[in-house]
Every structure is written in C-alpha cells, then in structure tokens.
Amino acid sequence: MSSNEPARTRGRPDPAVAEIRVAVRHALGELRGGQPLGDEDSEQRDPGPLVLVALSGGADSLALAAALAFEAPRLGWRAGAAVVDHGLQAASATVAARAADQARRLGLGPVVVRRVAVPTDAPDGPEGAARAARYAALESARVELGADALLTAHTRDDQAEQVLLALARGSGTRALAGIPPRRGPILRPLLAVSRERTERACLAQGLEPWRDPHNSDPSFARSRVRERIIPLLEQEIGPGVAANLARTAELAREDADALDALAEERTAAAAGVVIRGDGEASIAVADLAARPPAIRNRIIRAVAAELGSQLGRVHTTAVAALAVDWRGQGPIHAPGLVAHRRGGRLVLRATRLD
Known part of the structure; x- marks a missing residue:
C-alpha cells in the first residue's frame, strides 16, 4: 500500500x-x-x-x-x-x-x-x-x-x-x-x-x-x-x-500582461520601429512620445531586447528622455547598446565587447 x-x-x-x-x-x-x-x-x-x-x-x-x-x-x-x-x-x-x-x-x-x-x-x-x-x-x-x-x-x-x-x-x-x-x-x-x-x-x-x-x-x-x-x-x-x-500578484499580472500585449502591438505596427540586420534599430520619436509611459518604456525595452540588451529602469528612462525630454543630451550608454537621437528618430545600436 x-x-x-x-x-x-x-x-x-x-x-x-x-x-x-x-x-x-x-x-x-x-x-x-x-x-x-x-x-x-x-x-x-x-x-x-x-x-x-x-x-x-x-x-x-x-x-x-x-x-x-x-x-x-x-x-x-x-x-x-x-x-x-x-x-x-x-x-x-x-x-x-x-x-x-x-x-x-x-x-x-x-x-x-x-x-x-x-x-x-x-x-x-x-x-x-x-x-x-x-x-x-x-x-x-x-x-x-x-x-x-x-x-x-x-x-x-x-x-x-x-x-x-x-x-x-x-x-x-x-x-x-x-x-x-x-x-x-x-x-x-x-x-x-x-x-x-x-x-x-x-x-x-x-x-x-x-x-x-x-x-x-x-x-x-x-x-x-x-x-x-x-x-x-x-x-x-x-x-x-x-x-x-x-x-496583489494576480492583479499585477493581469495589468502587466495587458500592457505587454499593447506594447508588442505598438512595437509591431504603430511605433515606427525599424530593426535592421546590422545590430541597429530606430523608433519614431513623435510616435514614441505620444505613448503613455508604461507603453513607451515597454517598447524601448522590447526593441533593446531585439538587440540583445536587457534594460533596467534607470537606463530605460534615460533612453526615453531622448524622446520626451530632449535637451540635446546623449548618447546614452546602456548594457549592450548605445542610444542617441538622430533627427526625428531614436536610434539604438548594439555594442559588442571585444
């Protein structure tokens, strides 16, 4: 038994x-x-x-x-x-x-x-x-x-x-x-x-x-x-x-899932995202700035992830400031990438450690 x-x-x-x-x-x-x-x-x-x-x-x-x-x-x-x-x-x-x-x-x-x-x-x-x-x-x-x-x-x-x-x-x-x-x-x-x-x-x-x-x-x-x-x-x-x-975890998961889905949708269709095969990506500044912060930051993290970089809160907000609080600053150096503003686009380029 x-x-x-x-x-x-x-x-x-x-x-x-x-x-x-x-x-x-x-x-x-x-x-x-x-x-x-x-x-x-x-x-x-x-x-x-x-x-x-x-x-x-x-x-x-x-x-x-x-x-x-x-x-x-x-x-x-x-x-x-x-x-x-x-x-x-x-x-x-x-x-x-x-x-x-x-x-x-x-x-x-x-x-x-x-x-x-x-x-x-x-x-x-x-x-x-x-x-x-x-x-x-x-x-x-x-x-x-x-x-x-x-x-x-x-x-x-x-x-x-x-x-x-x-x-x-x-x-x-x-x-x-x-x-x-x-x-x-x-x-x-x-x-x-x-x-x-x-x-x-x-x-x-x-x-x-x-x-x-x-x-x-x-x-x-x-x-x-x-x-x-x-x-x-x-x-x-x-x-x-x-x-x-x-x-609280259940409620937070519902919100996070919904926001991630919205960010993915915007990244794919509405945020003016271009990801090139040479390790560079760009996002239309005007489109990015029009998004609520929760969506904007998720778009930036999603694009960074495509380049092999996992951005934390500090680097994400610094990159986002290139679109929403532009004062001529930059470039922003983050783990695995560098970001700067080029005209009306936010440009992210992957960096490699030799």
Whole structure:
C-alpha cells in the first residue's frame, strides 16, 4: 500500500488533500488545452504522456507528488519525479535519496536524482545560484525523459514572499506579478494553496516531509521574510496578509500582461520601429512620445531586447528622455547598446565587447 492510501481508505479525503488534488487535476487539464485525457484515450496511448514533479522532500513538494500520483493515472498520464541534490548541506545526498524513495513508494516513476554544483561566488548570491542550477537540472531531466511538463510546488506563501521582496527592491508591475502559474513547460498548480494546507495534507496521508534548515536561516532574505516579516505583518495588521499579497500578484499580472500585449502591438505596427540586420534599430520619436509611459518604456525595452540588451529602469528612462525630454543630451550608454537621437528618430545600436 502506498503512503497516500490512508487518506483514500477513510472514504472522503481530508479537505487539504482534496484541494491539492483538484489543483493538480486542473493543471493536467490545462496541459491538454482544457481537455484531460480520459480512460479510453489512456488505453490508446502506450505508455502515455509523462509529467514530472520537482521533489525536494519538503511538505509542499511531497503533498504535490502525492496528489500527482493519485490524479495522473486517472487522467491518462504517467507521473515521475525529479530530485535535485544541491550539495549545500552535509547530508544532502541522503535527503535526496530519501525523497526519491518517497516518490517511488507513492507510485511515481521514472524517478531521477540530479546532483548539481552551486558556485559560491555567483553575482546573484547563493539563493540565485542554487535556483539557476536547480532549474537547469530539472529542465535537463525533463528533456532527457521526454516529459511534457514539470510541476513545481510553489505555494501562496511563496507568492506572498516574492511580492514583498519585489516591493522592497522597488520593482515594477511585472516583478510584482510574482511567480507565474506557467512558464513554458513548468506549471505551478499550488499558487492558490497555503503552506499550512500542504503540511496538513502530508499529515493526513502519513507522509513525513523533510525540514530544510535553509528555510529558517536568517542569512537568506527569503527566510527573513518568511520567518519574521510576514508573521509581524500578520500580528500588526491582521490575518490574511499572505493571501492579500498573493492577490496583489494576480492583479499585477493581469495589468502587466495587458500592457505587454499593447506594447508588442505598438512595437509591431504603430511605433515606427525599424530593426535592421546590422545590430541597429530606430523608433519614431513623435510616435514614441505620444505613448503613455508604461507603453513607451515597454517598447524601448522590447526593441533593446531585439538587440540583445536587457534594460533596467534607470537606463530605460534615460533612453526615453531622448524622446520626451530632449535637451540635446546623449548618447546614452546602456548594457549592450548605445542610444542617441538622430533627427526625428531614436536610434539604438548594439555594442559588442571585444
């Protein structure tokens, strides 16, 4: 009997278990354009499409793995797991092996473990370096196994932490949109589920999650937000802060998606954009100046991206000033490009480091 049997044999599953299963069911349905595979289709597919869960052994990913093991066969999917050993703790190999064993006992397969090397001097710090190494390993496993998608166990609490960190850094709408529900083959079904519910789901199913000491290590910014800031906000403002921050991310994502779509439309059709094959692009100043700042700045960033440059807020506003606050200034030197005004056009040229 698998570890998730206790919740099944008592009749109706615990509400937390049911909530997570429903979230996984919807995610698998989304993978097939809202048309989940039924049993008949499953019999015709041999052996059936594969989906993986990114499993650390913590409560969030373990609850997600159990839900995937329950739902996937009923919808015609094969379900496996990918475990990443970051090698950052003395017992990391043991933790990874335990998580892989839990996945197999849940009925998941194939199950793979990938060990990664996390650089200690990365510009983004240890958190960013570990994240980059983890996603690279997960994507490699997904491609190697031929999986259609990878599910990760980010919760509503993770979303709230992400929004607070973005606010503290003075980020814009896209950053405030937080963790996206889907990015390419990566799906995050639990963004509306609280961490308390994943803990409860594990308890209800007799699953024993691993407690990552890094999650409470105050040397990490996210840990301080989790352990200190959000509890303080809940204490001083009242309950529901995490849920409201997650709701803020949803609203910000709606706005950011709409503005990005408008900017893309204007870039393609109405902003007088010309992109040449020699690393130079130009935008009609009059057309650009007529746009609201949110659209104008997105057009500039989109054109810069075509030239291989990712502009931040400071450089974007400096380039935009060539169109809306022209006083003879320039050129503007930004990472990967130089911008100047030539007559009635804003000219951006890619630069290369020799």
